[in-house]
Amino acid sequence: PDVRPQKVVIIGGGISGLSAAYYVQNIAEKAGLPIELSLLEKDGRLGGKIDTLHRDDFIIERGPDSFLARKWPVIELSQELGLNKYWVATGPQAKQTFVVHHKKMHPLPPGLMLGIPTQWTPFLKTGLISPLGKARAALDLILPKRKETGDESLGHFLERRLGREVVGQMAEPLLSGIYAGDAYDLSIQATFPQFQQLEQKYTSLIKGMMISKQRMQQTSRLPAMAQKSMFLSFQGGLSTLVKALASGLKRAQLRTQTAVKGLHKNESGYRLQLNDGQTLEADALILATPAFVTAQLLEEPELRQLLAPIRYVSVANVVLTFNQEDINVPLEGSGFVVPKKEGYTMTACTWTSSKWPHTAPEGKVLMRVYVGRAGQEDIVKQDDEHILSIVQQELRELTGLNAQPLFYEVNRWFQSMPQYQVGHVERLEQLTYKLNMSHPGLFLCGAGYRGVGIPDCIGQAKQAAQNLLAYLTK
Numbered sequence: 239p240d241v242r243p244q245k246v247v248i249i250g251g252g253i254s255g256l257s258a259a260y261y262v263q264n265i266a267e268k269a270g271l272p273i274e275l276s277l278l279e280k281d282g283r284l285g286g287k288i289d290t291l292h293r294d295d296f297i298i299e300r301g302p303d304s305f306l307a308r309k310w311p312v313i314e315l316s317q318e319l320g321l322n323k324y325w326v327a328t329g330p331q332a333k334q335t336f337v338v339h340h341k342k343m344h345p346l347p348p349g350l351m352l353g354i355p356t357q358w359t360p361f362l363k364t365g366l367i368s369p370l371g372k373a374r375a376a377l378d379l380i381l382p383k384r385k386e387t388g389d390e391s392l393g394h395f396l397e398r399r400l401g402r403e404v405v406g407q408m409a410e411p412l413l414s415g416i417y418a419g420d421a422y423d424l425s426i427q428a429t430f431p432q433f434q435q436l437e438q439k440y441t442s443l444i445k446g447m448m449i450s451k452q453r454m455q456q457t458s459r460l461p462a463m464a465q466k467s468m469f470l471s472f473q474g475g476l477s478t479l480v481k482a483l484a485s486g487l488k489r490a491q492l493r494t495q496t497a498v499k500g501l502h503k504n505e506s507g508y509r510l511q512l513n514d515g516q517t518l519e520a521d522a523l524i525l526a527t528p529a530f531v532t533a534q535l536l537e538e539p540e541l542r543q544l545l546a547p548i549r550y551v552s553v554a555n556v557v558l559t560f561n562q563e564d565i566n567v568p569l570e571g572s573g574f575v576v577p578k579k580e581g582y583t584m585t586a587c588t589w590t591s592s593k594w595p596h597t598a599p600e601g602k603v604l605m606r607v608y609v610g611r612a613g614q615e616d617i618v619k620q621d622d623e624h625i626l627s628i629v630q631q632e633l634r635e636l637t638g639l640n641a642q643p644l645f646y647e648v649n650r651w652f653q654s655m656p657q658y659q660v661g662h663v664e665r666l667e668q669l670t671y672k673l674n675m676s677h678p679g680l681f682l683c684g685a686g687y688r689g690v691g692i693p694d695c696i697g698q699a700k701q702a703a704q705n706l707l708a709y710l711t712k
């Protein structure tokens with residue numbers, strides 16, 4: 239007898255939604271399960287936060303610029319899509335990053351792993367930390383481990399092990415930069431659970447990091463390029479991945495400019511209300527939208543209460559391009575980070591064309607300055623000229639750079655950086671449990687839940703796709 243194809247809908251066309259659609263399509267095909275697949279995206283283009291602009295032979299990333307190479311989901315997906323031949327590694331200058339300390343540039347000592355020292359000699363030599371601060375960090379070797387194994391903030395955890403100075407000067411600017419967050423507000427279990435595990439296993443975080451670094455180097459099966467370069471991107475920019483996913487979705491209907499306005503459960507499945515007044519039926523679906531959008535779409539107050547508090551911070555970045563000959567100062571390393579207590583508006587700056595040589599034509603320079611973080615979001619609302627003038631003034635103060643850019647772009651990302659607050663992991667457990675009970679066949683994935691980076695978004699999407707197919711075939 240004819241089997242009616244199952245209707246599967248993916249909401250959201252960022253990297254999470256696109257990967258989810260890709261895996262649903264492929265797993266269903268392998269299982270011989272007929273499905274009718276649609277992906278609905280509110281904006282006029284696919285990719286969400288991933289947005290590469292090609293202008294005057296520059297490759298400009300408005301959002302993310304690379305991915306962490308040691309994470310498997312993105313490596314596997316790149317390989318499956320045949321994109322590994324387009325991988326680009328960082329240039330030699332990427333190895334050195336600077337940090338602003340008392341308004342001056344200091345090189346971060348070699349051997350830092352996620353801001354944690356894993357080599358003693360360079361750490362003991364650095365002028366970034368006072369002798370007392372170094373002695374305090376070394377106490378990590380003998381301080382007992384925490385007895386409770388529940389969640390705590392990333393900042394408290396690091397301060398407990400390494401002392402306030404190492405946290406403020408090295409660990410916090412690097413780690414909370416990833417989330418544009420406040421380390422004392424972020425959950426250790428949701429951001430860097432491995433730190434907590436290392437403390438439980440080795441007592442000392444530094445010792446644990448040293449051992450795990452060695453193990454990682456010995457046992458890595460990653461492709462050579464991913465072993466050499468901490469981060470990777472693609473020759474044509476990150477939208478290479480978006481384009482390949484979209485063209486790989488041969489049997490799916492990809493609908494841009496289609497926002498889901500309402501979602502209702504009925505006897506046979508779900509009915510979606512779209513912005514153009516149409517409705518769409520689904521037997522199963524994946525919501526790959528930001529948590530605050532998902533909170534609005536789900537009707538049950540209990541689910542809303544779990545989703546709505548997942549807070550997102552607004553950030554912006556300013557892309558500046560120059561003629562090499564106009565640059566009057568040496569651009570050392572890959573750029574620098576600015577700890578909060580230094581009192582600047584900018585949070586970090588990347589000499590993009592030094593770190594990623596493929597992004598600028600010969601004789602030109604590309605850089606990107608970041609503004610906005612938890613507690614300092616107002617700047618994002620200012621107009622372009624205002625943001626530019628602050629950035630230029632601070633660049634002048636910190637580096638002496640006073641060249642005029644060829645052109646610039648201000649990229650604003652309102653409510654874009656999820657903050658995994660203390661208790662986040664438990665919140666997700668409750669959410670998953672309640673959702674399974676109340677909304678069978680409906681799954682969530684995306685940056686708001688189990689990892690903000692591109693690889694983690696892909697990993698979550700694959701898991702959601704597997705769960706959805708298991709549901710349809712049970």
Ligand code: FAD
Binds near residue numbers: 300555691
């Ligand atoms: P999104 O990309 O936000 O996609 C969600 C999609 O849902 C959007 O396209 C949205 O339009 C759509 N949508 C919303 N509402 C509806 C609706 N009602 N109906 C239909 N569609 C809807 N990660 C890295 O790994 N490396 C980096 O270098 C890096 N740098 C970053 C720099 C910046 C400035 C930012 C903002 C993030 C960065 N990240 C980085 C994080 C990473 O880019 C994001 O977490 C990730 O791309 C999010 O993907 P997503 O698909 O979960 O969400």
